[in-house]
Amino acid sequence: MSNVMVNVPKTAKPGEMIELKALIMHPMETGFRSGTNGRIIPRNIIQRFAATWNGQEIFAMAFSPAIAANPFVSFFAVARQSGTIEFHWTGDEGFDVKEQVAITVG
Amino acid sequence: MTRRLGLALLLVAFATSWVLAQTAADRRRSGYQDMGEALQKMQDDDGGNPGLLFVQLGRQLWDKPAGSGGKSCADCHAIAGMKGVAARYPAIPKGADKPIDLEGRINLCRTDHQRAEPLAPESQDLLSLEAWVAYQSRGVPIAPTDDARLVPFRARGETLYRLRQGQLNLSCAICHDDNAGNKLAGATIPQAHPTGYPVYRLEWQTLGSLKRRLRNCLVGIRAEAPGYAAPDYIALELFLMDRARGMPIEVPAVRP
Numbered sequence: 001m002s003n004v005m006v007n008v009p010k011t012a013k014p015g016e017m018i019e020l021k022a023l024i025m026h027p028m029e030t031g032f033r034s035g036t037n038g039r040i041i042p043r044n045i046i047q048r049f050a051a052t053w054n055g056q057e058i059f060a061m062a063f064s065p066a067i068a069a070n071p072f073v074s075f076f077a078v079a080r081q082s083g084t085i086e087f088h089w090t091g092d093e094g095f096d097v098k099e100q101v102a103i104t105v106g
Numbered sequence: 107m108t109r110r111l112g113l114a115l116l117l118v119a120f121a122t123s124w125v126l127a128q129t130a131a132d133r134r135r136s137g138y139q140d141m142g143e144a145l146q147k148m149q150d151d152d153g154g155n156p157g158l159l160f161v162q163l164g165r166q167l168w169d170k171p172a173g174s175g176g177k178s179c180a181d182c183h184a185i186a187g188m189k190g191v192a193a194r195y196p197a198i199p200k201g202a203d204k205p206i207d208l209e210g211r212i213n214l215c216r217t218d219h220q221r222a223e224p225l226a227p228e229s230q231d232l233l234s235l236e237a238w239v240a241y242q243s244r245g246v247p248i249a250p251t252d253d254a255r256l257v258p259f260r261a262r263g264e265t266l267y268r269l270r271q272g273q274l275n276l277s278c279a280i281c282h283d284d285n286a287g288n289k290l291a292g293a294t295i296p297q298a299h300p301t302g303y304p305v306y307r308l309e310w311q312t313l314g315s316l317k318r319r320l321r322n323c324l325v326g327i328r329a330e331a332p333g334y335a336a337p338d339y340i341a342l343e344l345f346l347m348d349r350a351r352g353m354p355i356e357v358p359a360v361r362p
Contacts, residue, residue: 003163007153025159028311069311070156 002097006087011104012079020051020059021074022087024097030065046091049073054083063091079105136353137296137361140287145308149360157237157306157358160230160313164238167231173222179235182219185242192240193248193355196340196347198255205259205340208236209315227334233304233313240304240357247352248301256344259337263345266338272329278342293362299350300343302359309362316343 003025012018024046031043043065050060059075082105089097138146149155168185171178196205199214206214212235213224225232250256267278281290282298289295303316310318317339324331332338 003159005153005158005162021153023154023156023159025163068308070159072154072156074154 004087004097004099006099006101008085008101008103010102011106014079014105016079017076018079019074019076020085021072022049022051022099023070023072024089025070026089026091026095028063028065028067028069028071032065042092044092044095046071046089046095048088048090050088051075051077052086052088053077054081058085079103081105134299134350134353135286135297136299136301136356138302138356138359140294140296141362145360145362149356149358155306155358155360157304157313157360160234160237160304160306161241161358163230164234164236164241167235168238171220173216173220175219175221177220179215182215185238188239188242190243190246190249192243192357193246194251196256196344197251198253203255204337205256205344207316207340207343208239209317210340212236212239228315228318230312233315236315237304237313237358240355243355244357245354247354248347248350250344250347250351259341260344260348262338263341263343266342267345272324272327274327276327278323298346299353300346301350301353302356302361304357305359305361307361313358316346 005021005023007021009018026046027044028046029041029044031040031045033041035041045065045067046063048060048062049071051058058077061073063071082103085101085103087099087101089095138149149157152158165185168179171181192208195211196207197211198205199211209227209232212232216222216224225235270277270280278298281295286295286297300316303319304313305316305319306313307319317334320339320342321331
């Protein structure tokens with residue numbers, strides 16, 4: 001069950017700078033820790049996060065094992081056109097989560 | 107004349123003692139006030155508080171049927187009715203003689219009404235459900251019940267709070283009453299008011315219960331931490347909730 005919280009203003013004026021926030025539940029297991037049985041817990045991290053605005057990529061970042069669990073990302077974008085903003089997280093163990101929000105510019 | 111002066115003096119004395127009593131009450135501080143501005147902002151930001159992920163998960167679990175009864179929490183309870191519940195627990199359930207905490211209450215509902223397995227302590231599902239219920243009381247002042255049957259349990263909690271234990275021979279009170287506000291290594295010692303449990307602790311990188319926090323402290327003073335089912339945790343929680351009476355619930359709180 002994916003568990004995501006995204007925070008994007010519903011409306012913006014053309015040319016306005018808006019803040020986009022994205023929070024996702026994920027253990028971000030480093031691959032360096034050992035479990036109670038002494039064996040290494042396999043790495044399980046998000047590898048890439050990207051955001052697209054009407055299909056065009058506006059933000060992307062690569063994650064590393066040093067990033068804490070339940071990572072929070074905040075970034076800015078200039079509002080130019082109404083449409084859909086899509087957030088996309090991909091990672092180890094086939095992790096693939098998408099979340100869409102609509103925004104009206106005008 | 108002297109009588110009037112005496113009366114005036116008496117009034118001043120009353121006023122001063124009232125002011126002193128007020129400031130004494132104000133000396134209680136939530137852990138929120140003892141942490142840095144960045145963390146306070148993290149807790150206050152409804153778009154960035156990671157504890158809200160668990161609240162959201164709890165909301166989904168609330169509506170999901172469980173056990174052979176096939177009932178969900180929502181089938182019996184309106185979530186709005188959960189407001190204030192976290193502010194008065196632990197309490198003694200109907201037909202029982204020992205107090206249970208909110209987690210105990212959730213598991214009792216599971217076994218009695220849903221006919222499901224109780225959720226394991228510190229499991230994500232239990233913490234999420236607890237967070238969803240306690241979230242309804244956000245901002246509600248802590249108001250323990252005045253059930254007379256709770257008195258001996260609360261007294262046991264206070265005894266434990268003041269009991270020196272472990273290899274370091276410390277009691278809860280030595281840090282959290284006598285030295286609250288001072289530093290333990292780099293960290294400010296809080297007054298230990300349980301206003302925000304289950305709490306998102308950055309050190310844990312997840313949500314955790316008050317029991318987990320108490321066990322952390324016990325390990326810290328190198329004392330033996332009893333198992334999660336130990337009634338002493340409930341006794342301590344009863345005392346701590348009474349000590350924090352009137353302070354607002356902050357669930358989901360963020361702590362370092």
